[in-house]
Amino acid sequence: MKLYKTILVAFLSGLFATNSMGQTRECLTMQMDSLRRSDHNRAGASQAFETWLASKRYGNSTGRTASITYSIPVVVHVVHNGEPLGEGANISYAQVQSQIEVLNEDFRRKEGTNGFNNDPVGVDTRIEFYLAPIDPLGNVLAEPGIDRIHGGRAEWPTGVVQNPIEFQLKPVTIWDPGRYFNIWTVNFGGFIGRNLLGYAQFPDMSGLEGLNEDEGGALTDGVVIGYPYFGSSEKGDFPSLFAPFDLGRTTTHEVGHWLGLRHIWGDGNCFIDDFVGDTPPANQPTNGCPTEVFSCTVESMFENYMDYTDDACMNIFTEGQRERMEIVLENSPRRANVVEVIVGTTEPIEPVIKVYPNPTAGKVTVNVQSGWMREITLFDTMGSIIREYRLPATVNPVNLNIEGLPDGLYFIVVTGERGEIMGKEKLIIFK
Numbered sequence: 001m002k003l004y005k006t007i008l009v010a011f012l013s014g015l016f017a018t019n020s021m022g023q024t025r026e027c028l029t030m031q032m033d034s035l036r037r038s039d040h041n042r043a044g045a046s047q048a049f050e051t052w053l054a055s056k057r058y059g060n061s062t063g064r065t066a067s068i069t070y071s072i073p074v075v076v077h078v079v080h081n082g083e084p085l086g087e088g089a090n091i092s093y094a095q096v097q098s099q100i101e102v103l104n105e106d107f108r109r110k111e112g113t114n115g116f117n118n119d120p121v122g123v124d125t126r127i128e129f130y131l132a133p134i135d136p137l138g139n140v141l142a143e144p145g146i147d148r149i150h151g152g153r154a155e156w157p158t159g160v161v162q163n164p165i166e167f168q169l170k171p172v173t174i175w176d177p178g179r180y181f182n183i184w185t186v187n188f189g190g191f192i193g194r195n196l197l198g199y200a201q202f203p204d205m206s207g208l209e210g211l212n213e214d215e216g217g218a219l220t221d222g223v224v225i226g227y228p229y230f231g232s233s234e235k236g237d238f239p240s241l242f243a244p245f246d247l248g249r250t251t252t253h254e255v256g257h258w259l260g261l262r263h264i265w266g267d268g269n270c271f272i273d274d275f276v277g278d279t280p281p282a283n284q285p286t287n288g289c290p291t292e293v294f295s296c297t298v299e300s301m302f303e304n305y306m307d308y309t310d311d312a313c314m315n316i317f318t319e320g321q322r323e324r325m326e327i328v329l330e331n332s333p334r335r336a337n338v339v340e341v342i343v344g345t346t347e348p349i350e351p352v353i354k355v356y357p358n359p360t361a362g363k364v365t366v367n368v369q370s371g372w373m374r375e376i377t378l379f380d381t382m383g384s385i386i387r388e389y390r391l392p393a394t395v396n397p398v399n400l401n402i403e404g405l406p407d408g409l410y411f412i413v414v415t416g417e418r419g420e421i422m423g424k425e426k427l428i429i430f431k
Contacts, residue, residue: 024287025197025245025308070329071340073132074100075180077173078227079151081187088240089187089227093143096131098235100145102248103129103255106305107317114234114247117303117315121278125322127259127329129181133359133428134409136175140359140430149173155189171219178337181258182222183251185230197250198225200257203332221334223254244289247311256306259335260328261321264306270296276320279304289313353414359428362403368414368422372396375415378427386410405429 076099080090105115109124131145149169157164165186174182188196200223228242229250238246265282266272273281281296285308293300302309303316329339354367366376373396376389386405391398407430414422 025250025285025310068126069342070127070326071342072127072129072181072338073179073340074129074145075132075147075175075182076145077147077149077182077184079149079156079169079173079184079186081152081154082150089185090148091185091227091230091240092238093146094236095231095238095241096143096146098231098238099248099251100129100131101235102232103252106249106252106315107255109317114312115315119303119316121318122316123319123322125317125325127325129255132180133426136179138408140407140409140428142430144428147173147175151186154187156186157189165224166220170222174219174222177218177221177334181338184222184224185227186224188226196226197229197245198223198254200224200254202257203260203328204334218334223251223258225251225254244310244312249305249311249314252305252314256317256321256325259325260332261306261324263308264301264304265295274306276318276324278318278320279306282307353412353423353425355412355425355427358426359430360402361431362401362405362429364400364402364427365397366400366412366414367397372417373398373414373422374417374419376400377413377415378402379411379413380408402429407431 076096078089078091078096080088083090086092102115104110105113107115107125107127107129109115109117109122132141133144134140135147151169153164156169165184169184169186170182173184201217201221204217204221228240229245230248231238231241231246232248233241233243233246261276262274263285264274264276264279265284266274269283270281280298280301282300283295286293286295286300286302287308287310289310289312290302293302301307301316301318303313304321305314305317306321307314329335356365356367358364366373373391375391376398377385378387378389380386387402389398389400408428410427410429411424412427413424416422
């Protein structure tokens with residue numbers, strides 16, 4: 001522990017400086033990673049992880065995942081100090097929703113959004129996110145994907161020796177990281193300088209050389225974001241958002257770390273690699289929103305989500321970065337457990353069937369995009385049939401009365417005229 005304290009003080013003494021020219025982006029991911037590895041005898045972890053990734057990359061280059069989409073359930077722990085709902089750190093549900101929308105626009109490179117780009121190496125990563133509808137005990141959440149926590153502090157963290165977010169907050173509030181992607185929104189303060197926007201924990205490397213196989217990683221796994229940088233000012237009236245980091249790109253950047261991406265300058269000079277072949281070398285981060293930057297004798301990719309530019313300038317993940325994240329989702333233990341793999345589509349997921357209102361108190365409409373429904377079956381989470389509805393062959397949409405069923409998560413499966421499965425959709429009953 002003495003070693004941990006020494007390293008922490010050394011980092012903090014030179015890292016958090018006030019920029020008199022205005023706020024710049026600061027990500028604490030690499031520093032926190034170094035501290036974690038030092039605290040757990042993980043000095044060789046970083047290089048071991050890169051070696052492991054390289055072996056997976058070369059063994060996974062057949063294109064077999066070209067038609068796979070990855071869907072990740074998210075819980076946002078909104079940490080406040082008793083502020084009214086929608087004020088200060090107790091951010092609104094709409095603000096949380098706006099951030100999830102930004103993640104999907106950025107990771108899916110959606111046309112017509114800030115996440116689209118025409119760069120020849122820019123790609124759709126085929127990774128999507130959604131707010132989890134139920135809590136770990138199976139209860140339907142009144143606000144899908146949100147866990148509001150009275151943290152009892154006006155600012156996080158407040159000490160210079162141990163970070164209370166890591167040692168106090170996360171371990172007692174985290175939801176099973178094998179079932180949920182955990183995000184915490186907090187009010188940064190104390191020893192943290194005003195430039196810190198967020199940080200993430202890199203993918204777990206259980207079983208790799210140089211690592212301890214303990215539960216420490218699972219208790220802190222996730223992303224931490226300052227609440228003034230969580231969400232998009234273009235998607236609602238969220239007065240707490242702070243420009244120029246008010247378009248949701250801080251979370252996109254940190255989620256990239258959570259999925260195994262490093263900063264594009266490799267946190268070093270021109271000879272330090274980020275282990276991605278199609279991001280050009282750089283000798284330092286880029287701040288602000290420039291029009292052209294040259295670094296290491298080549299043009300810098302300052303539009304990349306893993307640089308430090310302002311939110312409005314970010315819009316690129318590359319093929320190499322997509323491949324790196326895919327390897328993590330397929331192999332890193334908790335990431336592989338939490339992700340839902342959907343085979344057979346590379347386009348942003350649009351439901352074949354639509355169920356609304358959802359959640360519902362007892363009545364619901366089922367609609368298919370094309371064709372006609374013949375039968376609708378309602379399942380519980382254990383796979384048991386709860387109700388079956390045999391329909392006339394020419395019905396679409398269908399209004400169903402499902403009153404009398406207990407609150408919870410269900411699945412609706414629609415069968416077509418020829419007995420084919422047209423699609424399935426989650427249904428939440430919440431009275």
